[in-house]
Amino acid sequence: MSSIQAVIWDFGGVISSSPFEAFARFEAERGLPANFLRTVNATNPHDNAWARLERSEFDHHAFDAAFAQESRALGHEVRGRDVLPLLSGQIRPEMVEALRRIGQRLKTGCITNNFTAMGASPMGSLYKGEIMALFHHVIESAKTGLRKPDPRIYLMMTEALGVEPAACVFLDDLGINLKPARELGMRTIKVGEARPALLELQTLVGFPLLD
Structure with missing residues (x-):
């Protein structure tokens, strides 16, 4: 037993x-490197924009700007508001x-x-x-x-x-x-x-x- x-x-x-399949399609459509969104999310994973959104420390407007800043620092600016719709599996x-x-x-x-x-x-x-x-x-x-x-x-x-x-x-x-x-x-x-x-x-x- x-x-x-x-x-x-x-x-x-x-x-x-x-959502990773949707991430891959988005990256291909935008000409971004493969796995770029996952790389952004994996950078400073406990205190980045994503983490703070999920702890309700950021509203959607703050997330939008912070994700754009974090992605820009890695070479390609992506607005947070463009990423959120990709999550609905x-x-x-x-x-x-x-x-x-x-x-x-x-x-x-x-x-x-x-x-x-x-x-x-x-x-x-x-x-x-x-x-x-x-x-x-x-x-x-x-x-x-x-x-x-x-x-x-x-x-x-x-x-x-x-x-x-x-x-x-x-x-x-x-x-x-x-x-x-x-x-x-x-x-x-x-x-x-x-x-x-x-x-x-x-x-x-x-x-x-x-x-």
């Missing part, structure tokens, strides 16, 4: 598709179904680095709200003022779910966010394509997640 009592998910890049139905199945047997949580929504379509927001309602507990960086990979945000989740880190699996698409979870004792899964990640998760929880 599995010792896992809770599964904790990231949202973007896990429940929904990764497509929901992965197989991940949602796995979440439903797990929620019937185990505790579930979502830790998402996000920012105050703007310009979301009502239908998309409604569907996302329905998915968020499947989790037993949700922690949003924009509301807490903490963001991954700060270890405190993972401990907030385990405390809310009433489980020890060693009894949890954590799924994220970024290695930088998986490292602190692993150091706290969680099992971790780096998500790329949905199916391989779900096969790995299925093995850890000990019951079927895929048809």
Whole structure:
């Protein structure tokens, strides 16, 4: 019998598709170097414009200007307002179904680095709200003022779910966010394509997640 009592998910890049594909298209259209946007985001990652937006320290106007300044320092100016629309990925139905199945047997949580929504379509927001309602507990960086990979945000989740880190699996698409979870004792899964990640998760929880 599995010792896992809770599964904790990231949202973007896990429940929904990764924004990195949209980043790549944007870079190609603008004639930017490959992975330029990710390079901007990875520079001073804990205190850059992106991090401060996700902790609600910046509004969208401040983010727009700060991201432009940071990208310009790396050789190509990109306005923050042009990057934000690239983040809305497509929901992965197989991940949602796995979440439903797990929620019937185990505790579930979502830790998402996000920012105050703007310009979301009502239908998309409604569907996302329905998915968020499947989790037993949700922690949003924009509301807490903490963001991954700060270890405190993972401990907030385990405390809310009433489980020890060693009894949890954590799924994220970024290695930088998986490292602190692993150091706290969680099992971790780096998500790329949905199916391989779900096969790995299925093995850890000990019951079927895929048809």
